[in-house]
Amino acid sequence: MTAHLDTALWALGRGTGMVALVMFTLTLVLGIVSRSGRAALGVGRFGVAELHRTAALTGTGLITLHIGTLYFDPYAQLKLVDFVFPFLGSYRPFWLGLGTLAVDLLIVITVVSLLRERVGPRVFRAVHCATYALWPVALVHALGNGSDGGALWFRVLAGLCAAAVGIALSWRLSAGYVERGRVRIPRSVPR
Amino acid sequence: MRRLLIDRTRCDGHGSCAELLPELLDLDEWGFPISLTGERDPAVPRSLAAHGERAVRACPLMALRIG
Ligand code: SF4
Numbered sequence: 001m002t003a004h005l006d007t008a009l010w011a012l013g014r015g016t017g018m019v020a021l022v023m024f025t026l027t028l029v030l031g032i033v034s035r036s037g038r039a040a041l042g043v044g045r046f047g048v049a050e051l052h053r054t055a056a057l058t059g060t061g062l063i064t065l066h067i068g069t070l071y072f073d074p075y076a077q078l079k080l081v082d083f084v085f086p087f088l089g090s091y092r093p094f095w096l097g098l099g100t101l102a103v104d105l106l107i108v109i110t111v112v113s114l115l116r117e118r119v120g121p122r123v124f125r126a127v128h129c130a131t132y133a134l135w136p137v138a139l140v141h142a143l144g145n146g147s148d149g150g151a152l153w154f155r156v157l158a159g160l161c162a163a164a165v166g167i168a169l170s171w172r173l174s175a176g177y178v179e180r181g182r183v184r185i186p187r188s189v190p191r
Numbered sequence: 192m193r194r195l196l197i198d199r200t201r202c203d204g205h206g207s208c209a210e211l212l213p214e215l216l217d218l219d220e221w222g223f224p225i226s227l228t229g230e231r232d233p234a235v236p237r238s239l240a241a242h243g244e245r246a247v248r249a250c251p252l253m254a255l256r257i258g
Binding site: 034044045117121 | 245251253
């Protein structure tokens with residue numbers, strides 16, 4: 001393999017991983033703010049749900065490219081087993097293992113989400129909660145395993161992603177979030 | 192005629208269905224969908240079939256069905 005191709009694979013592997021992180025951050029933020037279908041960003045309720053889905057599938061596609069290119073990258077030295085079983089890799093096994101763990105979660109979540117009509121809302125919801133584990137694991141993997149993990153700009157990017165999720169979560173958990181709750185819960189009980 | 196069936200035990204009243212099917216659904220004061228056609232489960236005319244399918248897919252709680 002030529003050196004150029006190696007560099008290209010490595011760059012593609014890095015780039016797709018980073019964009020996937022941004023996509024999953026977007027997915028998570030949209031999922032949090034739109035839980036049970038709330039409107040946001042001026043695109044309506046269904047618009048938020050569709051953006052959430054599109055961002056998730058885009059991220060999943062990018063991850064496929066990410067692990068695909070790094071498999072052929074001679075420096076990363078991925079083996080097929082690293083796609084499924086965490087913590088066996090040769091290069092930074094712990095951080096790579098987190099990536100493998102995230103991929104395992106991602107596969108389960110994606111399959112269950114695409115089959116949500118089959119599995120029913122209960123299973124769908126339970127499995128969907130695992131995304132709250134997936135995102136931090138993926139973020140830590142990016143910081144620890146990525147060749148740019150130490151670079152300032154990447155730390156800033158990761159910080160922005162974390163801040164976006166933090167803000168979305170605190171808004172979601174704050175009282176101001178409920179759209180019609182004030183209507184649904186009577187303020188005073190008529191005697 | 193195929194109807195839009197709303198599973199009210201699943202629906203949590205956040206109303207993306209009414210955004211997609213304003214011809215058939217409105218939201219009540221609490222955000223739950225109500226049929227505009229006078230039937231409990233509104234009939235979906237052929238002209239709205241695609242929009243109906245879309246609403247079914249968009250419901251975050253899988254509370255809608257066309258049947
Ligand atoms: S989209 Fe689904 S959950 Fe939301 S109001 Fe309509 S039926 Fe209910």
